[in-house]
Amino acid sequence: MKFKRNIKNLSESEIIELAKKESYYFGILYDVYFEQIFRFVFSRLGGNESIAGDVTQETFLKAMANIQKYEDRGFPFSSWLYRIAQNEVSMYFRKSKKDNFVPVEIEKLNDLKDEITGDAGISEVEIDHLISMINELEASHLDIIELRFFQQMSFKEISEIYNISEANAKMRTYRILEKLKSNWGTK
Amino acid sequence: MRKFTRNIDNKSLQPTEEQIKRQKDFSRIHHDYEKLTKRGKKPLYRDPKALIFIVLVAVIILLLFLES
Numbered sequence: 001m002k003f004k005r006n007i008k009n010l011s012e013s014e015i016i017e018l019a020k021k022e023s024y025y026f027g028i029l030y031d032v033y034f035e036q037i038f039r040f041v042f043s044r045l046g047g048n049e050s051i052a053g054d055v056t057q058e059t060f061l062k063a064m065a066n067i068q069k070y071e072d073r074g075f076p077f078s079s080w081l082y083r084i085a086q087n088e089v090s091m092y093f094r095k096s097k098k099d100n101f102v103p104v105e106i107e108k109l110n111d112l113k114d115e116i117t118g119d120a121g122i123s124e125v126e127i128d129h130l131i132s133m134i135n136e137l138e139a140s141h142l143d144i145i146e147l148r149f150f151q152q153m154s155f156k157e158i159s160e161i162y163n164i165s166e167a168n169a170k171m172r173t174y175r176i177l178e179k180l181k182s183n184w185g186t187k
Numbered sequence: 188m189r190k191f192t193r194n195i196d197n198k199s200l201q202p203t204e205e206q207i208k209r210q211k212d213f214s215r216i217h218h219d220y221e222k223l224t225k226r227g228k229k230p231l232y233r234d235p236k237a238l239i240f241i242v243l244v245a246v247i248i249l250l251l252f253l254e255s
Contacts, residue, residue, distance in 0.1 A: 023217065023220060023221075027213045027217070030213045030216065031213070034207075034211050035207055035211075038202060038207055038210060038211070039201060039202060039207075042200070042201070042202045042206075043200040043201060046198075046200070047198050047199060047200050047202075049202065049206050049209075049210070052202070052210070053209075053210035056210065057210075057212070057215060057216055057219075060216050061216050061219050061220060061223070064216060064220050065220060065223060065224070093188065093189045096188065097188075098188070099188045099189075099190050100188065100189050100190065101190050101191075101192045102189055102190070102191050102192070103191075103192055103193065103194035103195075103198050103200065104191050104192070104193060104194055105194050105200070106193060106194070109193065127193055128193075131191055131192065131193060134191055135190055135191055139189075142189070
């Protein structure tokens with residue numbers, strides 16, 4: 001029988017180093033991070049359980065197969081997993097030939113509209129207008145709007161997913177908001 | 188293709204504990220990982236030691252056959 005080290009006393013970076021040598025240890029990381037990655041994928045896919053399950057499994061499989069390439073650059077390990085999950089979700093949408101409808105809560109649309117116009121409250125007409133505007137955005141811009149307003153991630157979290165600086169994440173978001181702002185009154 | 192819609196029927200966008208339990212399965216990932224990384228057996232012609240051994244045995248058998 002293989003001797004397994006007492007994992008309770010190990011730090012996360014030690015477990016990652018062990019997982020690079022033996023796949024058994026990756027199970028510990030899976031146990032810790034499965035739920036948060038599954039929740040992220042589930043809500044990005046509009047609550048489709050079976051597809052979210054498959055995309056999450058694919059995320060962890062890719063992480064497990066590429067853990068040798070993982071380098072600790074001061075970001076949490078979860079941001080590396082989120083980055084893989086983000087790519088897997090985007091790939092799923094790209095490959096999917098049919099339209100995938102992702103429901104968004106009205107409060108979140110309201111927050112986005114508030115950010116664009118500076119006015120609180122949103123009417124039925126404005127909801128439809130806003131949805132048609134965001135659906136016309138290019139996929140990479142849509143991802144940022146989704147992460148910031150629908151997933152309610154901080155700029156720091158977004159920057160970790162994209163491996164960019166926090167200031168850069170803010171700048172990208174505000175550029176997209178500016179674009180939405182200029183389109184808001186034109187339709 | 189992704190299209191956003193308003194959440195009219197208040198569909199939950201957060202999974203239940205039961206759904207999380209149902210989808211959490213490390214053995215499936217481990218199995219897929221093994222399948223992905225498991226290398227096929229080295230073909231004989233790519234294993235020089237085995238090839239030399241077989242050629243030697245064949246030469247010895249041939250020499251014994253010619254001798255007799």
